[in-house]
Amino acid sequence: MTTNWTVQARYVDPELAAMQVLSPRITLDNLAAAREMEQTLATQTTRRADDVDILELTGERRDGTALRMRLYRSARWHRSTLPVLLFIHGGSFVTGGLHSEDNRCIHYAREAQVAVVAVDYRLAPEHPFPAAIEDCQDALEWVVEHAPALGCDPSRVALGGLSAGGCLAAAMALWASEHPSISPVFLMLLFPVLDARLATASVNEFTDTPVLIADTVHRLWPLYLGETGHRAEPLSPLASPAGATDVSGFPPTLMITAQYDPLRDEGLAFATRLASAGVPVDLHHFGRGFHSFDSFDATRLGLECLDIQVRALQRALAP
Numbered sequence: 001m002t003t004n005w006t007v008q009a010r011y012v013d014p015e016l017a018a019m020q021v022l023s024p025r026i027t028l029d030n031l032a033a034a035r036e037m038e039q040t041l042a043t044q045t046t047r048r049a050d051d052v053d054i055l056e057l058t059g060e061r062r063d064g065t066a067l068r069m070r071l072y073r074s075a076r077w078h079r080s081t082l083p084v085l086l087f088i089h090g091g092s093f094v095t096g097g098l099h100s101e102d103n104r105c106i107h108y109a110r111e112a113q114v115a116v117v118a119v120d121y122r123l124a125p126e127h128p129f130p131a132a133i134e135d136c137q138d139a140l141e142w143v144v145e146h147a148p149a150l151g152c153d154p155s156r157v158a159l160g161g162l163s164a165g166g167c168l169a170a171a172m173a174l175w176a177s178e179h180p181s182i183s184p185v186f187l188m189l190l191f192p193v194l195d196a197r198l199a200t201a202s203v204n205e206f207t208d209t210p211v212l213i214a215d216t217v218h219r220l221w222p223l224y225l226g227e228t229g230h231r232a233e234p235l236s237p238l239a240s241p242a243g244a245t246d247v248s249g250f251p252p253t254l255m256i257t258a259q260y261d262p263l264r265d266e267g268l269a270f271a272t273r274l275a276s277a278g279v280p281v282d283l284h285h286f287g288r289g290f291h292s293f294d295s296f297d298a299t300r301l302g303l304e305c306l307d308i309q310v311r312a313l314q315r316a317l318a319p
Helices: 014-022 031-045 102-111 131-150 164-177 214-230 264-276 300-316
Strands: 003-007 052-060 066-074 082-088 115-119 152-162 186-190 253-260 281-290
Touching (some): 014 281, 014 300, 052 102, 052 131, 066 102, 066 131, 082 102, 082 164, 102 300, 131 152, 131 164, 152 164, 164 186, 186 300, 253 264, 264 281, 281 300
Parallel strands (some): 003 281, 082 115, 082 152, 186 253
Antiparallel strands (some): 052 066, 066 115
């Protein structure tokens, strides 16, 4: 087992602190307003790139309805067989869509030379658990089945997710460990939501942190699971991966956490659990960062974090 732990000094990076005022904190006390703000911010910040091709895909859910996905592929592709990253956006399970992580997916496709498939999973509370995880499962199966037609290698598939998408990616890895016909070779968890128990220090103490506050994390779980499901005992580990009894089947994992993030402690604890179970873990804890700070990719620290992700993808998905 190889485990790498990188921890930085603890203070908010001044460059990030100056930038975060451009990204208003999204709260969940008014869901319609939160969705509108997320859409507006994503639209205002998305940058298209001539060197990355973007294709709209339509798969199929298990109930026969259409499942929208988006493929990002370097324009330098030239029909070589590419590894593929299934990337799952964040948004507290209740906001976001294919538009949410355009910049990030473009960056991965360009710099890591991977095909990236984003998933338009159904959102809570209209579609509570397990709708989102089922959509991601169906997307993964569709991508593996259609990989040759997409110019992708079905034996080199990675999973990745940001925030709530990290929860879904971790749940996907847990599910795949019990379905050997689908074997992701790498998992990338970025500031992930993982633990519905809401018992860590950071998820209760960080009431005024940039981008994400504790109150939002406390609100998202009942929205995702439903009021009844939120109180269920035991809670399915596909809903709350921190409750999984066996994580030894996880693929090698990159974990990104930040000091000033309510989700900090559950990410660090999960990385420790994976390592203790024999899973190779590459943990990078940014002592000067906050939740999803790598979205500020014009900053030095944001680019450093993205570069770590790109290099990890390149290593894990090399032929």
